[in-house]
Amino acid sequence: MKFTNYHRAQSLEDAHKTLQKDKSNTIVGGGLWLKLSRREVDTAVDLAGLDLDLIETTDKTIRIGAMTTLTQIEESDTLRQIASGILVEAVSEIMGRQLRNVATLGGSIIGRYGFSDCITPLLALDARLDFHERGIVSLQDFLTEKGKVDDILKAVVIDKTKAKGYFKKVKKTAHDFPILNVAVVKSEDGTRIAIGSRPAVATLAQAAMDHLAAATTIDKKTITQAARIAKESLKYSTNHRAGAEYRAHLAEVYTRRGLMEVNGLED
C-alpha cells in the first residue's frame, strides 16, 4: 500500500472523521495485509495509542480490543481458559512469532478473509463485534454482509460461559494458510460448529447443529450423522490448495472428531 499522509488518531472520533474525509482513507491495524495490497491511499489512520490493545474481562464477558496483537492473544491466560483455549490455539498456529507480534485481531476480522483462523473459532464462540458507529453486531451477521467497512472496530466480545472447545487447522506446512479449519464449541446453550477456509469464509454448520439440538442423546451415531450433514450441507470449492471433495471429506472427519472430543467420547 502506498499513502501520502499518516495520521495518528487522537481519539476514535478523530479517527472516524479522518476516515470519512477521503474515500481512499484507511485504518491501519498491524498493516501486514495492507502491505500486500496495491492500494494507493490518501491518509492512513493509525489507531495505535487509543488503548484498543487490551484484553478486559467483566463478570460475563471478555472484551478483546481490535488492536490486540495475535501474540497478546496467544499469551493470554484469560483466553486460554475459554472453551479449551481454542482461540489461543488457533492464533498460535498463524505463521511465525514476528507476524503475530504485529498482526491485529481487528485487521484479521474486517477483511472477512476466507483463510482466517481467527474467525472460525470466534464464530463458534458466538463472538460480537463492537463498532464505533454501529455498536454491537454479531460476527455471524457481519460475515454475511458484503462490501468495504467504513466503520471502526473497537473490540471483539465473547462470553465467559463454561464450554468445551475444539479447533483444527489443516495445512501443508506449519507456516501456511489453512486448507480448511473447523471449530466446535459445546456449552450449556448447545453446540456450535464453524467451518472455515472452504475456501470461502467461515460459516456455521447450521444443519448439523440443528441435528444435534434435536437429538435426545448425543452419542457416536448422532455425531457421525451430524458430521455427515456438515459435509453435505455446506459448499466446498476447489482452489490451488485443495479440491472441493477433499475439503468436504476433511470437514466431515474433523467435525466428527471435534464433536466426539467436546462430548468426552472416544473416537
Next chain:
Amino acid sequence: MKIEMNINGRKRIFDIRPDELLADTLRRHDYTSVRKGCDTTSCGVCTILIDDEPVPSCAYLTVRAEGKKITTVEGIAEEAERLAGCFGDEGADQCGFCNPGIALSVHALKLSAKAPTEENIRHYLVGHLCRCSGYQSQVKAIRRYLGDTT
C-alpha cells in the same frame, strides 16, 4: 517527515516518507544486516527487534517506530558472536542469509522465556525459513546457546 528512534542504544533521527517501511529505512542508513528475502512477510530474513520482540521490518511502518527501541544484529554483537560459535560447532551455518534474523529471534526468546524446550524453540522460530540446513543443526545450536546441554 522526521522521526526519532533508538537504534542499538543510539538515538537516530531520520527523514522518511510516511509510507516507508522500516527495512528500507534501516538498509538505507547502512544497517546492512537487515536484508529482504521476500515481499510478502513470510520468510523471516528481515526480522529485527522492536522493544525486544521480533518484528518483520519489511512490513513495519517506519513512522510507527517513533520513540521505540530498535535492535538489529549489530546491537547484540556479543550474543551473535556466541551464537555463531554454537552454529559453527553444530555445522548449522550455511549460506547465512537468514542468520542475523534468527540471532535476533533467539535473543528475544532468551529474554522472554525461562528455559525454552526444543518445542518452544521450533515454535518461536517457525517464521524463519531456511533452505540450506534442514533446521536440525540450527535447533541443536540454539539449544547449545541457550545452555541446554541435554
Next chain:
Amino acid sequence: MKKTKTVNQRIRSIDGKGIMMGRAAYTDDVAPKEALVIKVLRSPHAFARIKSIDKSKAEALPGVEIVLTHEDFPRNPFTRAGQGYPEPSPHDKYALDDHVRYVGDEVACVAAHDEETAEAALKLLEVDYEIKEPVLDFEKAKGHASIIHAEEGIHEMFPIGFEPEKNVAAAYHMEVDDVEKRLAESEVTVTSSFYTQAQSHTALEPHTVNARLDYQDRLVLYSATQTPFHVRRILSQALEIPLNKIRVIKPRVGGGFGGKQAIHGEMLAAMVTMKTKKPSRLTYTRKEVFEATYTRHPMRIDMRLGATKDGRITAIDCYGLSDTGAYGEHALTVFMVTGSKVLPLYNKVDAVRFHGDVVYTNRVSSGAYRGYGAIQGNYALESAIDMLAEKLGMDPVELRQKNMIAEGETSPIFEIMGEGTEGTAMNMETCKLDHCVKRGMELIGYKDKFPRREIGNNKLRSVGMAIAMQGSGIPYIDMGAATIKLNDDGFYNLLVGATDIGQGSDTILAQIAAEELGVDVEKVVVYSSDTDLTPFDAGAYASSTTYVSGNAVWKAAKTMKKRLIEEAARSLGVEVEDIDFRGTSFKSKKDGEELSLSDLSNTLFYNDDQKQLSVTESYYGTKSPPPFMAGFVEIEIDKETCEYEVVDYVSVVDCGVTINPKLAQGQVEGGIVQGLGMAMTEDVKIAANGKLVTADFLNYKIPTGKDIRKLTTEFAASYEESGPYGAKSVGEIGIDTPPAAIANAVYNALGVRIKSLPITPEKIQAARMEKD
C-alpha cells in the same frame, strides 16, 4: 588412511561469525549507493510477439536514465546455462527478444535513480503484443502446431537432438543389449509411469547483481552467481564486450542449489551500465525469482522392469519426457542424468535402455537444480523397485541388496553416458552401499517397523526406503584451479575460482590446504571468487567442488610444500632430502638446525634471494566417483485424512572421507529436507493462461523447522583414492531419496501407490477412494 589434524575434524566454518553478525557480505550489500535501480517489465502473456514498444513516456519520466528493449541489444543467441564450453544446451535465448515465451519473460527494462521511479516508468511502457497460442501441456508439446522457437539463428553447439520446429530442445537414446527381448523373456515385469513436478529453488537471497565501470573503464559485475567464469564468458559473447574488459566478482552468496548456475539479471545490468556509464543494481523480487528464474525440470518417466522369479533384475527400460520450459538450459544434461546417475544402481541387468525427449513449453525455463535429473529418475526407479518386490513377494530391501551395485563393480552406462556426449568407464573403487543399507535398517528399526504398525487414534506408522547415487564433478570437462601464495610471517592466501555459495566450500578447501601445509586453518586465508584475481573454476555445480576443486587445492598445497622445502634447504644449506617439513618450521635432519616458516617467509620477502612463492595447480577429473546413500523414512499417517508427517529420516551416506563432518552433515540434511519438500508439499502451479499461481512463500510451501523434526545422519567409513584426502562429493546426494522413500512408506501404510509428486494427503485420499 593417515591421521589428519584438520581434515575430517570438527572445524567451525571460517565465515560463520561475520555472517551471523551481519557484516556487509552479499551482492546487494556492496552495491554502490548511487547505482541506478533496474526494474524489468515482464510479459503478461505465455506466448506473444512484441509488435512494438513505445518507451517515450517512460523515458520522459524525471529520474529515468534509460529504457532498454530488444532493439538495444546485439542479436546474438546464447544459453544462460553456466556449463562447460561449448555448452550442451542450445543457444536459443536473446538478451531481450521480440518474442516472449512465458508469463514473466523479459520485455524491457528501466533504470532510474530510485526504485519508485523505475516502477512508475514500467507502468508507462506501452507494449503492443500479437498473442500466440501457448503450449502449456508438455505431453502435447512435441509436434504441436504452435512452435515456440521459430526464430532464425538459434542453434545447438554440437548434436543434442535439437529440433525446434518440433518443439524439441534435445533428445537422447541409448541401449545396452536388447531391452524389448529381455523384457519379453522376463518372468515378472512391472510397468508404470511417474510424474515429477516443477520445484523452485528458493534460496533465501534473491538473484542479485550490480555493475559499474572501474577507472580502467572495465565492466565490473558483482553477482550472486554459482559460476562467475561462465558469466564472464557468456556476457562477452552475447554483448560483444571483449573478455578482458569484464570482471565478475562473486561476493558471499545466499544459497544457490542450481538456481544461480546461470545468467539472470547480469545481461541487463551490464547493458545499462555500458550504455549509461553509471553503476546499476538489480535485485529480483521474490515474485521474479519464482516467476522468471528457473525451476526443476518436470518429467514423465515410464519405467519398465523385468526380473526372474527369484528376484534377479534382468532388464530396465526407462523412457523420459522432460519439460524444459521456454528455453533449453540444461535440457539434455539434466535429462541424461535421469538415466546415468540412476540406472547404474542396478548394474547386473542384461539389458538397459534410456531414451526420450526434452520439449519446449511456454512456462518458465527449467534449469539446473540440486539432484539434476537424478531425483526425478530415482523417484521413478525406486518406486518401481518396490512395486517389483511386491510382485515377487520379496522384501524390498532384500531385492535391492540382491541387485544393487557393489564395490569393484561397474556399469556400461558410465562409459556410454556423459555430459551431453559419451561418458567415461569407471569401476566403483568405493561403494559402501551394502553398509549404508544395513546400517540404515538398524537405525530406523526396519525389522520391527516394516511395513506398518497401528498406533491407535486413527493412525499408522510405516517405513519406506530408497537408495541413490550421484557423481563427483564431470570427468574431462569440469576444471578447478587453485593458487596458494605465501605471505610474510608465514601465512597463505588460497585463491580459488570455486564458488562458495553457502555450502562451506571456502572452509573445506582451507582445511585441505591447511592439512597438507601443516598449519592451522586460520593461516590459510581463502578468497573466492573473482575472475580477475582467482584462477579458473567451472563453478559450484555437479557436486564438483570438494572433489575437483579440492583436488586442485590439494595439488597446489603439495607443490607449495615442495617449493618451501626447496627454499628451506637452500636457506639451511642442506639438501632437499635433509629437510623435515613440520608445517610451521623446517628442521635439518643433518644438524638439527631449525628454521621457522615465519622466518623463512620474511627472509624470502626482504633479505635473501627475494621472491614471491606462489603456485597454481589445476585439476580435472578423469572419473566421477559416485557418492551413495540409503534413505529410510518412518512416517505417521492419519488413516482417514491421509495427512502424514515424517517421524525420522535416516540417511547413511558414503561420500568418502568427510573433509568437515559437520558441514557434510549439513549438506546431507539440507538436501533431505529439500527432497522432502519436493516429495510432500512443493508444487509450482500455473493457471490455464500460463500465469504462475505459486509466486510467493504464501503459496509455495517449503518445509519449516516445525515440519521435519528428526533427521538421523551417518557416514560410512570410506576412502576414495582419487579424491582429496579420500573425499567424494556430498552436495547433491542428500536430495535424491525422499520422493521414493515417502512414496514407498505411503504404500506400506495404506496400500496406495502415488505416482505423481508431490505426494499430498489429498492424492492419497483420492487413490484410496478409487481403490475401495
